[in-house]
Amino acid sequence: MPPFLHIDTLLLVYLMAAVLMLLVLVGGAWQAQGRYGLWFWTGAFAAVVLAQSARDLLVFLGSPLPLHTIGHIGGVLSSGLVLLGVRAFLGLRLYWVPICVAMAVMSLVSLAVVSAGQPLGVSLSLSLYGAGLLRALTLWPLLRALKAGPSFPLSLMASDQMLSMLAHWGRACMVMPGAVDSANQTEQANALWLLAFIALLLTQGFALLLLVNERLQQKILALVEIDPLTGLLNRRGLDQRLLGLHQRAATSERPLQLAAAMLDLDHFKQINDRHGHAVGDQVLVELGRRLRNHVRPNDLAVRLGGEEFVVLWFDVGNDSAVGMAERLRQSLEQAPFETDAGPMRVSASVGVASQGAAGEPLEALLKRADAAMYEAKRAGRHRVVSA
Ligand SMILES: Nc1nc2c(ncn2[C@@H]2O[C@H](COP(=O)(O)OP(=O)(O)OP(=O)(O)O)[C@@H](O)[C@H]2O)c(=O)[nH]1
Known part of the structure; x- marks a missing residue:
């Protein structure tokens, strides 16, 4: 041995x-x-x-x-x-x-x-x-x-x-x-x-x-990809998820088809100005919670920045997306948001766009949803407009 x-x-x-x-x-x-x-x-x-x-x-x-x-x-x-x-x-x-x-x-x-x-x-x-x-x-x-x-x-x-x-x-x-x-x-x-x-x-x-x-x-990844205030994905997290999904879609028969609902709170500045930034933050936290509860596990709810949020649905046609966006908007308006300054009624303007032709870049989809959201603001706020 x-x-x-x-x-x-x-x-x-x-x-x-x-x-x-x-x-x-x-x-x-x-x-x-x-x-x-x-x-x-x-x-x-x-x-x-x-x-x-x-x-x-x-x-x-x-x-x-x-x-x-x-x-x-x-x-x-x-x-x-x-x-x-x-x-x-x-x-x-x-x-x-x-x-x-x-x-x-x-x-x-x-x-x-x-x-x-x-x-x-x-x-x-x-x-x-x-x-x-x-x-x-x-x-x-x-x-x-x-x-x-x-x-x-x-x-x-x-x-x-x-x-x-x-x-x-x-x-x-x-x-x-x-x-x-x-x-x-x-x-x-x-x-x-x-x-x-x-x-x-x-x-x-x-x-x-x-x-x-x-x-x-x-x-570390979670810190980089998650918005610390609301716990939702941030823009970087969204890009990473979509990159993975696109890679998976490239190897499968079915192309990825997305619908986006761009959501912006109405007159949010007034909440900040009247009650302070901390109360504004509480509204954003509650909004994050409601969005998380609203979307299914496979969908994505993202805070793009400030009081601008986007919900992405997969394999959903334009009509269904508009219906879902309307239900989401109403769910925000129905129950007041609890804050340190008391219950607060909040409304949102929503712009919906869906990928008509598969393969439309996300940037273009979000741009159309954004334009529709501004259309909703111009038309008097608290409504859904489809691109
Ligand atoms: N509390 C808080 N406020 C934020 C945050 N990020 C952005 N804001 C505020 O969000 C407000 C956005 O204001 P505007 O873009 O004028 O929009 P608005 O008052 O909601 O009006 P409309 O969108 O036109 O209905 C600004 O006062 C920002 O300071 C945040 O993380 N916390």
Whole structure:
């Protein structure tokens, strides 16, 4: 066997890999103020490092056999903390009481069997079965999150947890005394198992870093593409969505057909002048909320700037668009807007245009809708005009 495959060398590599990940995570968790469940992840790597070092020290000091199970307990704690870390990262309920109870029971069983005179292999096997179970529980929410949309870091983490689960259970079968023939217990086989666990540990750490990176990128994109006051898409967000939709439409049989309703509040300046900018902002926030509630998930509601909004409907003809715009306009006028200056009646002028010929540039469509909206203003406001 090559010298680098010696168990002692590999154990050291395993420890060093865990220390490396721990250091990266302590820094990351500190900087992120514990967001994304990073303290749980830090705990998971710390459990590996502490348990492994403590075990080596106890063996060196010749301490009683039951205490050597600390290494097995470390594996269970690490898997439990990874489970909590994944749940915290995904924003799920932690269920930390049942998870902690499960970890405690598994640790006690691991300790008790050796105290009762059973060989260390039994304790190791049982703790590996337990840790594998915790990995299976970790895999479940990851797979559910993947169903919502593809993500390379999530896939990597899910694959790592699945392989980790299988590795824990596979190893548990191998180390149970008498369960398999002794050929599986050679130093070479042990070294290969250890190599697999090192690879899984490193993959887990890197998958986590990629996950956090992806989450931060999503946050930055949201800041750039979402209007902070109303929570609606801004112009840049609209362009990005349409770019994606056009790319998808280019590969499908059906061309993208849009209808736009350009909406501008009437005499909004008076609200600002009479009641102040803060009340004006409250009106805009409420308008954003109503637009969001009004459009279907596939349609887009956008704040283009100031008090100018646009709603985009997909695969809707001009007549339907005019009808929908009229219902939208009436829904704004029907119920007063609640503000700090009391309930306020608000009306809007709306211009509607639809892409007669497929492929009309968005800019041209919005221009026609805008012209129709100004026509509505000229005709006396609070009405819908079709381009
Ligand atoms: N409170 C608040 N006001 C804004 C915001 N953005 C633009 N405004 C105001 O919106 C008002 C727009 O006024 P005008 O373009 O004259 O339009 P209007 O008073 O609604 O009159 P018509 O559109 O002709 O009916 C200006 O007073 C802007 O200061 C914002 O984010 N918050």
